[in-house]
Amino acid sequence: MLREAHLSDKENIAIDVRDAVKRYGDFTALKKISLSIMDNEFFTLLGPSGCGKTTLLRMIAGFEDVTEGAIFLYGDEIENLPPNKRPVNTVFQNYALFPHMTILDNVAFGLEMRGASKADARTKAGEMLELVQLSQFSARKPSQLSGGQQQRVALARALAPQPKVLLLDEPLSALDLKLRKAMQLELKHLQRETGITFIFVTHDQEEALTMSDRIAVMSAGEMQQLGSPTDIYERPHNMFVADFIGETNLLEVSVDGIADGRATCHLGGGHELTCNAVDGIGVGSKVHMSIRPERLYMSAEPTASEGLHGRVKDNIFVGTDITTIVQLDEGPDFVVRTSNSDRGNKRIFEPGTEMFVNMERGAARLLAD
Amino acid sequence: MASTNFDIKTYPGFKAVTLLCLIVLYAPLVVVTIYSFNASQSLTNWEGISLRWYADVFSGPESSKFKEAAKNSFIIAIIAATVSTSIATLAATGMVRGGKFKLRTVSFGLISLPLMVPEIVTAVATLIFFNSIGFDRGIMTILLAHIAFCIPFAYLPISARMQGIEDSYEQAAQDLYATKRQAFTKILLPLMMPGIISGFLLAFIVSLDDFIITNFVKGAGVETLPTAIFGSVKQGIKPNIMAISTMLLGVSVVMVTISYFVSKKDNTK
Numbered sequence: 154m155l156r157e158a159h160l161s162d163k164e165n166i167a168i169d170v171r172d173a174v175k176r177y178g179d180f181t182a183l184k185k186i187s188l189s190i191m192d193n194e195f196f197t198l199l200g201p202s203g204c205g206k207t208t209l210l211r212m213i214a215g216f217e218d219v220t221e222g223a224i225f226l227y228g229d230e231i232e233n234l235p236p237n238k239r240p241v242n243t244v245f246q247n248y249a250l251f252p253h254m255t256i257l258d259n260v261a262f263g264l265e266m267r268g269a270s271k272a273d274a275r276t277k278a279g280e281m282l283e284l285v286q287l288s289q290f291s292a293r294k295p296s297q298l299s300g301g302q303q304q305r306v307a308l309a310r311a312l313a314p315q316p317k318v319l320l321l322d323e324p325l326s327a328l329d330l331k332l333r334k335a336m337q338l339e340l341k342h343l344q345r346e347t348g349i350t351f352i353f354v355t356h357d358q359e360e361a362l363t364m365s366d367r368i369a370v371m372s373a374g375e376m377q378q379l380g381s382p383t384d385i386y387e388r389p390h391n392m393f394v395a396d397f398i399g400e401t402n403l404l405e406v407s408v409d410g411i412a413d414g415r416a417t418c419h420l421g422g423g424h425e426l427t428c429n430a431v432d433g434i435g436v437g438s439k440v441h442m443s444i445r446p447e448r449l450y451m452s453a454e455p456t457a458s459e460g461l462h463g464r465v466k467d468n469i470f471v472g473t474d475i476t477t478i479v480q481l482d483e484g485p486d487f488v489v490r491t492s493n494s495d496r497g498n499k500r501i502f503e504p505g506t507e508m509f510v511n512m513e514r515g516a517a518r519l520l521a522d
Numbered sequence: 523m524a525s526t527n528f529d530i531k532t533y534p535g536f537k538a539v540t541l542l543c544l545i546v547l548y549a550p551l552v553v554v555t556i557y558s559f560n561a562s563q564s565l566t567n568w569e570g571i572s573l574r575w576y577a578d579v580f581s582g583p584e585s586s587k588f589k590e591a592a593k594n595s596f597i598i599a600i601i602a603a604t605v606s607t608s609i610a611t612l613a614a615t616g617m618v619r620g621g622k623f624k625l626r627t628v629s630f631g632l633i634s635l636p637l638m639v640p641e642i643v644t645a646v647a648t649l650i651f652f653n654s655i656g657f658d659r660g661i662m663t664i665l666l667a668h669i670a671f672c673i674p675f676a677y678l679p680i681s682a683r684m685q686g687i688e689d690s691y692e693q694a695a696q697d698l699y700a701t702k703r704q705a706f707t708k709i710l711l712p713l714m715m716p717g718i719i720s721g722f723l724l725a726f727i728v729s730l731d732d733f734i735i736t737n738f739v740k741g742a743g744v745e746t747l748p749t750a751i752f753g754s755v756k757q758g759i760k761p762n763i764m765a766i767s768t769m770l771l772g773v774s775v776v777m778v779t780i781s782y783f784v785s786k787k788d789n790t791k
Contacts, residue, residue, distance in 0.1 A: 236696040237697070247688070249691055249693065250694075251695075251709055252691075262698050266695075
């Protein structure tokens with residue numbers, strides 16, 4: 154039984170990071186991180202700059218020593234192997250294409266270093282370039298390509314030796330918005346097609362939500378939450394995750410009472426909301442509540458028992474949506490997002506208009522810290 | 523207005539000072555070059571254009587002495603430049619890629635200090651060193667001295683070049699299964715080549731032109747071009763000296779020009 158479990162783990166877990174710590178002198182960049190990245194998964198390390206996500210990626214690639222802990226690749230311990238002995242490849246943030254080599258030679262490099270003959274390596278490299286639709290550029294030098302094209306060459310070069318895991322270090326950050334969106338879809342597609350496990354590092358939460366099977370949200374060298382994009386967005390574990398992922402109304406509330414698994418919370422100014430109670434948050438505690446702006450709606454008349462009365466302060470037109478800021482009577486501001494479609498009838502309200510703010514059931518979440 | 527009042531060209535006397543500097547720097551060279559083509563035996567009277575002094579260098583009474591000296595000079599320059607460039611390349615690799623080590627600043631100072639030390643001091647010190655270890659003076663002592671003082675000259679363009687190469691290239695190579703040695707020979711070395719060539723040419727010129735140190739450490743009867751010229755001048759300046767000097771000047775100008783353009787060439791772009 155145990156043995157079987159171990160074997161299936163070996164097949165299913167691509168990268169297993171166990172209690173990994175990274176210290177630079179007195180500074181601790183990573184504080185005991187443990188996570189398992191599954192085979193054939195699009196996994197994203199997400200966090201603000203300096204959170205340790207790139208350090209963790211470079212530890213998996215072999216560019217950084219592991220101060221404490223271990224890293225396993227399909228069951229084999231790899232943290233002491235040099236980068237060239239690890240069957241993982243990296244797409245670098247600045248691409249790092251070899252400037253003195255042609256595109257074809259760049260893509261063939263890894264195959265040749267792995268012992269393929271020059272002819273075989275070039276044939277295989279040609280096929281990879283076809284996959285990323287850059288065959289016609291194979292004789293050019295990297296500098297003769299646009300940023301987006303260089304990005305695809307870097308991808309082809311890293312995928313050509315068929316690594317067990319592909320590491321991507323913010324590869325889209327240098328591209329403009331439109332190209333970035335196209336590349337996000339292409340990357341996701343490529344991952345499905347090749348079946349290779351992708352570990353993607355980014356600080357862009359929207360990018361992470363778009364592409365990932367699972368996301369690890371990191372901050373200050375610690376993992377804050379690990380879960381699917383919906384988990385992370387809809388059920389943030391703490392204030393950092395709620396605040397970092399997407400936009401949200403973060404309100405300071407005090408819990409007045411708990412009954413039947415529902416907590417009644419006081420928002421200030423006499424306003425009250427009920428939401429699901431959370432283990433560890435008892436009556437009398439002062440905590441934060443998160444409500445996504447798109448799960449709030451406005452009405453001229455109170456529609457639900459919990460309609461909160463206030464006045465429109467401002468409207469912000471962002472194209473797809475209209476963001477309205479409503480100040481509750483003697484209470485906090487609420488940001489309400491309405492879709493810019495005909496279904497939303499009158500969408501822009503004059504400042505000062507009296508309004509009720511209503512909430513979809515389950516939209517409010519209490520956060521432990 | 524495109525130009526501002528802070529433009530240095532608008533300062534009073536800018537043109538005059540510039541011209542004066544250029545004249546002081548280049549007038550002697552121009553005079554020597556022109557008079558090397560003089561048909562006259564005299565150094566100062568112009569009697570028409572002629573190549574007789576160039577012919578004299580190659581077939582005149584002193585030609586065998588100059589040929590021998592030129593051969594020595596070029597052999598020494600080529601070997602000294604090659605060896606010092608190799609050492610400088612390794613030094614630059616260690617200094618730039620070795621991470622932060624304790625004596626990095628000190629090491630950099632030690633490598634470039636010889637550029638600032640008066641050459642006569644280096645010459646005397648080298649001579650004393652060879653004497654004290656009982657090394658007989660000859661062409662080997664010249665060669666060793668040249669290798670030593672060429673290193674900082676070769677080092678500067680190489681390390682400047684290397685600092686401009688991001689280390690992500692070598693990381694990418696290692697990530698793609700290259701060993702450290704392969705990453706160096708296949709990636710870093712080709713990218714450093716402009717700096718290495720530039721360093722080699724600089725070292726070559728410095729070795730070819732050196733007089734003071736060579737004069738101190740050379741053995742009796744062994745001459746390089748600069749010491750042979752000096753020896754000849756002591757017996758009275760003849761126009762053939764101007765012809766040799768002009769040729770030497772030509773070689774230097776060509777080398778420095780190549781070095782400039784090679785170091786300008788950026789193969790990382």
